[in-house]
Amino acid sequence: MTSRQRNTGIIAFLAAFIIFILPFVFTFFMAVKSRQEAALFLFTWPSEWHFWSNLVEVVQARNYMLLLAYFNSTIITVGAVALLVIFGAMVGYVLQRRPSGWNKLIYAGVLMGLMVPPAVVPTIWVLQGLGLFKTIHGMILIQVAYGLAFSVLLYRSFIATIPRDLDEAAIIDGAKPWAIFFKVILPLLKPVTVTLILVQSIAIFNDFTNPLYYLPGRENVTVQLTLFNFQSQFQSQFNLLFMNILLVTIPPLIVFVIFNRQIVAGMTAGAVKG
Amino acid sequence: MTAKRRSPYPYWFVLPAAVVFTVLFLVPTIASFWFSMTRWDLFQTEFIGWDNYRQFFKEPFLVQGLTNTLIYAVVTSGAKTILGLLLAVLLTSGILWQGFLRSVVFFPVLVSTIGVGITFAALMHPTKGAINIALSYVGIDGPSWLSDPTLALYSVAFIDIWKGVGLATLIYIAGLAAISPEYYEAARIDGATRSQQFWRVTVPLVQPATVTVVTLSLIGGLRSFDIIWATTKGGPGFASDVLASVIYKQYQAGFYGLATAGNVILFLLIAIIILPLTWWFNKREVDL
């Protein structure tokens, strides 16, 4: 490492500290302050530490709603991401491997899925007709429908890098289509799958608007909706609000720490070559 | 002739995804064209033709909302593209703590948008916010970031950039990794300076990543809603209203037909901007 690289690193670190880290420090300070002190918004060292009591109060609030929310959000995220991986890879696979007139139609769908803002009220109308409104599995399917386009694109470009010889070797080995896909192709998609899991699980876990509409009801509360608990129209309990933000950030943080190294690899292989 | 053999890439692979997508995305989208022509209060619908569209274009703030949408999308996607590339170059140049800095830059992408909005609303508070207090130490009387009508939109855009630049950086880091070091070695042997290497090698060769970043951030910017809603709710007044927030307000007010018409308009706006752009990018890529 040259001295230039070291000095640039130190300057970059200082800048990153001010721009990217301080806001999180602020969130943390707010989260541990007393209610009155938090309401002042000042970026100061907490005069009294209420970490544990604030934490307990947030967790216990509304009859342990946060725990229920973690549970619901986890089910929705895991379910939707699992389906997105399988469905997205299957579509991306056929799209890349089998050129035909249908592909134009599929691409049109993908492009729409990326661009078109979902029509909320007609969607509620459809969900109701199917008996899926206000259900966790309905929510999972909504997240799948909204996330498909991105998954398909990511997989399609990655599958383009897998030599067709592998499919053909499997065909000659007597593999049926599903066996080629699940035993040969799917295991090879691991790097891009990791990227997809990371991106989609964070998007779904952090989704606020969709559960707000498609998943009303106390028993269906999701993590982001718990932020509503403390941001009432009339009175704001900022210390609890910020503690809630802090708690809500933890699961994505865990995902990030686990997959950090593999993100760039997946992006290199997938998203960019599109 | 024997029967045609089945392809190893059967179309039923597409079926599960197609069913979910069609039922929960396409059908509502298509239905929205019908509902946008009705007066609809969720209880009854009454067909009123183009009235909702006429009403929408009569909205005194639509024109402003439209310009705001474009400004917001261009500012955020432009900044994410430029800053993303510069950060990616910096974070692949082997500087001290490079891995850690990459994580730091990417981390805001993970945080809940609502949480970021609430945090920055506090930091940008005109009198108590940390930003203005810091500015006052250097003798600057900081403005009211989120409630000054001339500034609010840009302040929200800043928050959006802060939150999103990590993703752009990551895509660029991936794009840079795909460039063979031999190009730089050849350029150095040819005597190219650092800035020449950047402009003549990096920028053209990283174009696929640029396409991804520009397209994604532009679509995101045009559709952007939650960060605006979490900070200014389109205010003060209508100063930071974008199309998505105008639509949302119609929706909240119970004007479902009108809101759905707005949805259709936003859809068309995005199509008008993105389709020619992707077409142009694709054409250029063939040229390369």
Place this chain on the structure above:
Amino acid sequence: MKLIPSAALLSAFIVASGMAQAETTLSVLIDNNPETIAAFDALTAAYTAANPDVTFDIEQRAGGAEGDNLVKTRLATGEMADVFAYNSGSLFQALNPSETLADLSDIQGNVIDSFKPVVTSPDGVVRGIPFGAAMGGGIYYNRKIYEELGLSVPKTWAEFMANNEKIKAAGKVAVAQTYGDTWTSQLFVLADFYNVQSAVPNFAADYTANAIKYATTPAAVQGFQNLEDVFKGGYLNEDFGVAKFDEGMRMVALGEAAHYPMLTFGIGTVKQNYPDNVNDIGFFAQPGTDAAKNGLTVWMPMAAYVPATSPNLEEAKKFLSFVASVEGCNTMIGAIGATGPYLIEGCELPTDVPASVADMLPYFQTEGMTAPALEFLSPIKGPALEQITVEVGSGIRPAAEAAALYDQDVEKQAKQLGLPNW
């Protein structure tokens, strides 16, 4: 696994067979204002104590426009809780009450007549009972500042502005504004309705019939003008653009500002956060041009409703008849105190009410000293009023232009409701 619950159920059945009723759980949807929560917790606890077979599952929703939307969506989709609390007046009318809400006319025994019209659907059926106290819309003032500067409660807008000038001269913030919660910006306009009505007595009816406009009625423009004047006078707190409602209450309670235009329920916040300062706050109606015609614009309380589709209709009505009883009323006062008169016959306020509530009560005791807010007389209220008042109050748009813009905004709502003449 499966055996155990059925065995438990069986034994429960044997025990319960002696009783006439089965267990009922009523689902309840209320807004997440802490006072609403506290009141409902007290009411349901009291009711369950008296009726052990009825339990409650209380769900909270956001307030404001977000909450409006949620209530409408859930009613329309048949997902509404058995009992829910929501605004009366024009917002009630927007729920399409004739079709979505149950008939509650047989449990109105104790309800004061003046409340009934604001929960009566277009077909003439009463479909709600009052929940909470009536409110006045006016101006809170800090009594210590008034004493210190020797000010007296203004009876005209001119006097009010003169007070503001003196307060400003004394280096204090004269008027707190909190546009961070946009709804609070409407007060100067909405609370001026007593004055509008005294100048144009038929305003509400003509307005509903599209026969009169805000922009062409000087008395109606005055509300917007007030907002503009206060801004131009430089009387506002520095962070008026982002401050929130509870900060406004804090400012007026702690003397950081002399005035805060608000509904009288605001005192509840002060009681909770700054109990020592409750009696530092006084209240007066928004003054008009004529000192002789000084009166209060009144907001009806929220109401509790039962959706027409509720499977527990009878139980829900029984519970609401308790809420609308004197006992229910006293339970609420016990839980959250008195912020204004309850609209239940025979429900007396305690004698030790906060000063600001005491300031308000005389208006109610004199005939003609109160007028309902416009939203209780007319079903139309433009959804963008909050944004428009923020604009006027921040100096972005002049009052006259804002009034014209508001007229345009109202038109959509009227069309949506299918009113004649629009």
Place this chain on the structure above:
Amino acid sequence: MTSVKLKSVKKSFGAVDIIKGIDLTIEDGEFCVFVGPSGCGKSTLLRIISGLEEATEGTIEIDGRDVTGEEPSKRGIAMVFQSYALYPHLTVRENVGFGLSLAKLPKDVIRQKVDAAAEALQLTHLLDRKPKALSGGQRQRVAIGRAMVRDPKVFLLDEPLSNLDAALRAQMRIELTDLHRKLGATMIYVTHDQVEAMTMADKIVVLNSGRIEQVGSPMDLYNNPVSPFVAGFIGSPKMNLYDGPVAAAQGCKTYGIRPEHVVLSATNGTWKGSVRHVEHLGADTVVYLVVPEMGEIVVRVSGDFKAAHGDILWASPVAGREFRFN
């Protein structure tokens, strides 16, 4: 009796005809090489035999059975790909046994067969490695092993040696020939390298733009090429071929003479020219001679021949070794 019979096989992609009608019989146990320049359709033909590609017209018989519409896995064939197509996520053992496990064979049978193939190919010590931990030659052998365990009637090999370095390629040529001898199976082998064709084949099929130019044993093709194309393709260095006046003087359309069938003399001969370039290969020396009336002629002489740039030499064809094509 595992013969492969192609009857008027055609293949077109849209308006482009890749294979323009091919009739061919490959006998049981034969090592048959398809050779030709890139784009001649040799790989497509192989893929049609494998069933990976469908013929537009015509029929394919393997072992006397019409397999034209049959799945590749049902045809009794095995294929070795140019890229080896090893499954990167599976170990060598799993790669070799993949087809058997798909066929739901008992585990111990699979184990036995894989072990046997590994033994034959000296892969036993590599069975638990992943493909990326193998050298090129080892991967090549795994690919062959994977083909072997299926006990195919016909082996199809698509340029299997083209990714190896020259030394390894020569060694693998011998190993493959040995293997063919040992297994006695029919093998169809595609290459663009005439050396592989000459050294390994029982029968060479020369393809040119979708048609068969000539079929025959290596020496047949060397001695009796039916066209300038075949003549130019077989043999190294390439045969000298002349059109125009030179050929006309010989009474034909194209006149050809192999470099090894030209004699050089310092004093007299048929054509007089000056030396442009000399390549010393050790055993042989290749001389490039510029003759004014015909252009350049390449001559192969013995390794001890001395010549230098600018020398004037005479060249003469060996009688009876000239080719005249019409």
